[in-house]
Amino acid sequence: MMLTTRQRWGLLLAVVLVFFTGLGSPWLFDEDEPKNAECGREMYVRGDWLVPTFNEDLRTDKPILIYWLMLTSFHLFGVSELTARLHSSILSVGSVLLVWQLGKSLFRSETGLLAGLILGTSLMFAAVGRSVTPDATLIFCILLTMTAYVTAVARRHGGKFGQPDSDGNVVAQRLWGEYVPQSTWEFASIYASMGLAVLAKGPIGFLLPMAIWGQFLLLQRYRDRTECGNSVIDARQHWLSRTFLMTWELYHPRAFWEALREMRVVQGTLITALVALPWYIAVGFATQGAWLAGFLGGHNVDRFMRPMENHSGPIIYYIPVIALGFFPWSIFLPAGIWQMTRQVRKPSNDRAAVTFVATWAVVWIGFFSIASTKLPNYVLPSYPALALLVANYLSEWMQEASHIRSLGFRNACRLLSVVGIVAIPALIYATSVYLPNEVWLASLGVIPLVGGVLAFSAAQKALRHRAVAICCASALLLSLGMMGVAAPRISRYQDSPQLAKLIRHEANGRPVRIATHNYSAPNVVFYAAQRIERLDSPQDITKFFVEAPEGYLITRADRMEDIVDALPQEITILHRMPRFLRRHDLIVLGNQSKAASMTAAAQDLDRLRWQ
Numbered sequence: 001m002m003l004t005t006r007q008r009w010g011l012l013l014a015v016v017l018v019f020f021t022g023l024g025s026p027w028l029f030d031e032d033e034p035k036n037a038e039c040g041r042e043m044y045v046r047g048d049w050l051v052p053t054f055n056e057d058l059r060t061d062k063p064i065l066i067y068w069l070m071l072t073s074f075h076l077f078g079v080s081e082l083t084a085r086l087h088s089s090i091l092s093v094g095s096v097l098l099v100w101q102l103g104k105s106l107f108r109s110e111t112g113l114l115a116g117l118i119l120g121t122s123l124m125f126a127a128v129g130r131s132v133t134p135d136a137t138l139i140f141c142i143l144l145t146m147t148a149y150v151t152a153v154a155r156r157h158g159g160k161f162g163q164p165d166s167d168g169n170v171v172a173q174r175l176w177g178e179y180v181p182q183s184t185w186e187f188a189s190i191y192a193s194m195g196l197a198v199l200a201k202g203p204i205g206f207l208l209p210m211a212i213w214g215q216f217l218l219l220q221r222y223r224d225r226t227e228c229g230n231s232v233i234d235a236r237q238h239w240l241s242r243t244f245l246m247t248w249e250l251y252h253p254r255a256f257w258e259a260l261r262e263m264r265v266v267q268g269t270l271i272t273a274l275v276a277l278p279w280y281i282a283v284g285f286a287t288q289g290a291w292l293a294g295f296l297g298g299h300n301v302d303r304f305m306r307p308m309e310n311h312s313g314p315i316i317y318y319i320p321v322i323a324l325g326f327f328p329w330s331i332f333l334p335a336g337i338w339q340m341t342r343q344v345r346k347p348s349n350d351r352a353a354v355t356f357v358a359t360w361a362v363v364w365i366g367f368f369s370i371a372s373t374k375l376p377n378y379v380l381p382s383y384p385a386l387a388l389l390v391a392n393y394l395s396e397w398m399q400e401a402s403h404i405r406s407l408g409f410r411n412a413c414r415l416l417s418v419v420g421i422v423a424i425p426a427l428i429y430a431t432s433v434y435l436p437n438e439v440w441l442a443s444l445g446v447i448p449l450v451g452g453v454l455a456f457s458a459a460q461k462a463l464r465h466r467a468v469a470i471c472c473a474s475a476l477l478l479s480l481g482m483m484g485v486a487a488p489r490i491s492r493y494q495d496s497p498q499l500a501k502l503i504r505h506e507a508n509g510r511p512v513r514i515a516t517h518n519y520s521a522p523n524v525v526f527y528a529a530q531r532i533e534r535l536d537s538p539q540d541i542t543k544f545f546v547e548a549p550e551g552y553l554i555t556r557a558d559r560m561e562d563i564v565d566a567l568p569q570e571i572t573i574l575h576r577m578p579r580f581l582r583r584h585d586l587i588v589l590g591n592q593s594k595a596a597s598m599t600a601a602a603q604d605l606d607r608l609r610w611q
Contacts, residue, residue, distance in 0.1 A: 011113055014476055015096045015120040019089040019129045021484035024082025026491035027523070033132040034496075034522035036062065037084040040070035040132075041526065044079060050279075051286050054522070056531045058287060060294030064279050065141075065199040066134040088136035092129030095136070096120045098143040099384050105147075105154040106161050106353035107392055114468070115384075115391035121475035124325030124376065125383050126483050134200055135377050141197035142381045145209045146360070148189040152181035162353040176220035179352065180262045191268035195275025202300055206272050208364055208381075210263070216359045217259045220352065222249055303373040313374040318365055321376045326383060328448055328475050329390050331415045335408035336386075336393035354392065361385040398464045406459050409467065413456035416474075420449025434581055435493060441486050447478045492609050494580045499588060500527035502575060503552050506594065506601040513551040515544050518559045519586065538566030545571055550591055557585040574598040 028034045039054045039062075052059045052067055069087035077083045096116040103112025119125055128135040154161045156178070181187055197205025249255070284292045323330045343354045364382040368374065397409055423445030431439045451474025458467035491497075500523065503514060515533040516524065517540075525532050535541050535553070544551060545568050555563065557576060567589065575588040575598055588598070 007113060011096070011100065011116055011120075012093075014117060015093050018120055018126050018476070018479045018483065019092050021480060022488055023085055023089055023130055024080060025488035026081065027494055027497045028081055028084070028132060028526060029491060030494065030496055030521050030523050033084075034526040035059070036066060036134070037070070037081075037132045038522060038526040040067050040074060040084065041079050041529070043067055044071055044074045050283055051291070055525050058290055058294070060291050061299055062134050063199050063202055063295070064283070065196065066132075066137050069137065070132070084132045085130055088129055088131055088133070091136045091140040092120070092125070095129075095140045095143050095384070098140070098147045099387060102143070102147055102150055102384070103388055103391055105150050105159070106357065106388065107350060108395065111388070111391045111395040114394060114472075115387045117472055118329045118390055118475075119384055119387040121472070121479045122326045122329050122383060122387070123479065123482060124380065126479045128377065128380060130483055130487075133377070135380050138197060138201040138205065139381050139384070141193055141200050141205060142209060143384055145190055145193040145197060146212075146384075148186070148193055149181070149213060150356070152183075152186035152190070153179055155186075156182055161356070162350050176217055176224050177262060179217060179220055187264050187268060188271055191271035192275050194268075195272040198272060198276035199279060202295065204300075206269075206276075208367060210265075211367070212360050212363045213263060214259050215363055216356050217262060218251065218255055219355055219359065221255055221259070304371045307372045307374075311373050311375050315369050317374045318369055318379050322365075322379065322386070325376055325380075326386055327419070328416060328451075328471070328478060329387070331412040331419075332390045332393060332409075333386065335412060336389040338408070339393045339396065340389055350392070354389075357385045357388045357392075361389065394468050398468055400464075406464070409464075410456055410459050413452045413459065413467075413471075415452070416448045416455070416471075417452030420445045420447065420452060423448065435490065438489055441489070444478065444481045444486065447474055447481065450474075451477075494523065495577055495586055496521035496523035496580075497527045498577065498605065498609070499554055499575075499586065500524045502598070502601055502605055503588065504528060505605055506598050510550075513544070513548040515541075515551065515553050517541060517553060517555040517563065519554055519556055524554065538563050542566045542568070550594075553589040555587060555589065557587045560587065575602055 028037055035054055039052045039059050042053050042056065043049065043051075049068065049071060050064075052062070052064065066087070069091075070084055073083040073086045077086075096119055099119050100112040100116035103109075103115040105112075120129075125139075128139075150161050181190070194206045194209055197209065199205075280292065322333070326333070340354050340358055343351055344358065361382045364385070365379050368378040371378075394409075397406065424442050427442035427445055428439055431441050435441070451470055455467045455470040455474070458464075458470060500514075503512070504527070513533065514524070514528055514530065515535050517535045520534070533544065535544055541553065541563055544553065549568070549570070552574075553571075556579075570592055571589055572592040572595065573587050574590045574592075574595055576585055578584075579586050590598070
């Protein structure tokens with residue numbers, strides 16, 4: 001089926017709405033957004049394009065690419081929530097278009113279009129596409145790598161990666177060595193894209209794409225040997241023997257080195273190094289090796305070997321994470337995986353394409369499943385592969401004859417409605433406790449409920465294209481509601497931006513010192529736009545107010561009795577407010593002469609908060 005111009009522009013309009021509607025309205029969300037945005041702001045103020053800092057201290061968490069993109073935006077449009085997030089939204093739209101191209105080369109045009117919409121409306125991808133984090137940048141670079149590889153192989157075979165040629169005719173079985181690019185420039189584009197990924201996130205930007213590519217070639221080589229009768233595996237052998245022999249054949253040293261040779265690893269590593277290493281070397285010299293030690297040692301090796309910052313979990317950690325993060329399309333993953341296993345086992349036109357996409361998902365998710373430190377965003381670069389799997393399933397389902405059973409699709413629709421039914425009372429309870437004025441947000445649960453019912457009804461009537469269109473519309477409405485409507489409202493309840501804005505408003509341009517005790521929120525640093533001192537002991541607090549009698553201290557109200565003896569007589573509570581999503585209050589301590597002006601400032605800001 002050829003895509004119409006309306007469908008192409010419809011996809012672009014849909015993802016632009018998802019990623020740009022109210023992009024600058026929400027305040028930055030603690031913790032990651034303000035850390036990254038403040039780092040970019042400090043580099044912008046210093047005119048520094050080399051060394052990342054947060055709160056005027058060296059920041060070793062992330063490489064430079066996200067900061068270069070932010071700095072470009074800041075220089076063009078100034079510092080704000082919108083400009084800090086702008087690069088993520090632009091690159092996320094680019095990622096959707098790359099997935100469209102991937103689906104077109106791997107499967108069919110309509111599969112690519114559907115995969116792009118699936119990726120753009122999956123909740124966690126939509127969230128990071130509107131956030132000041134390096135995830136959108138990494139996903140784009142990984143997709144650039146995968147698209148460069150798939151396009152190069154497809155160009156070698158008349159425009160199609162798999163068995164049919166560009167006219168849809170089935171060709172002879174391709175050998176594994178034919179799934180590599182031919183020209184030096186094609187290899188260069190693949191490895192240069194990996195270099196950008198290394199600048200976005202570090203070594204995984206090179207190691208994991210290489211592992212995916214290499215594993216795919218090894219699987220194709222093993223399949224060639226098996227189907228040509230060169231395998232030593234016999235179906236009559238014990239399953240343990242078959243497993244051992246299969247593993248040996250798959251990862252035999254000769255096979256391993258042949259795959260590396262076909263991938264031109266030596267030349268490719270040099271190209272990746274030419275793109276990424278200049279900055280790593282420069283920042284290493286500028287910080288006397290401190291940045292390299294902190295990033296490569298602390299944030300790569302240590303994160304893999306042991307849990308950091310209490311971010312751990314079992315090996316199945318990412319199953320519920322993907323179920324939530326890839327929602328609403330995760331409801332189709334079981335059916336998509338079932339179809340994938342059938343296509344991989346039996347000869348078919350799409351077997352090589354499905355094998356590549358499945359390898360991508362399994363390698364990426366598997367690697368982080370065995371890592372000690374686990375976070376939901378670590379597996380986001382596998383979402384494009386999951387989108388392609390689901391799109392392949394839905395595309396095949398729409399093309400099947402109407403009399404073929406659609407139990408898998410109908411069960412997914414039932415599950416979608418059940419999620420909506422459960423979400424409505426859950427959201428009513430959650431908002432009544434934490435967001436008492438936002439109970440109306442529970443109405444978002446109506447979208448999956450109604451969408452599931454309507455899609456199920458259409459499937460029952462064999463209106464398969466309409467059923468999938470209803471799912472797409474429901475996903476789009478849910479993403480717009482969550483990101484464009486709910487997020488700005490929820491962000492206004494955060495305590496840290498309010499406290500920083502309050503102090504700046506009361507200071508009215510005067511230079512003041514601000515400190516925290518038993519409270520750490522990166523948003524305070526960004527919205528105060530200055531260094532925030534951290535005081536660890538009562539003695540530090542006494543010293544702070546002796547040196548800065550006009551200063552401010554933010555701390556927890558329930559810890560006040562621990563420091564009351566350290567406070568000078570003229571220091572009092574100037575402001576008190578509940579902490580967001582916690583059971584305690586926060587207080588601002590300062591000179592009692594500022595009590596009246598602080599009260600007036602709080603009233604002004606409370607009035608302006610919702611404008």
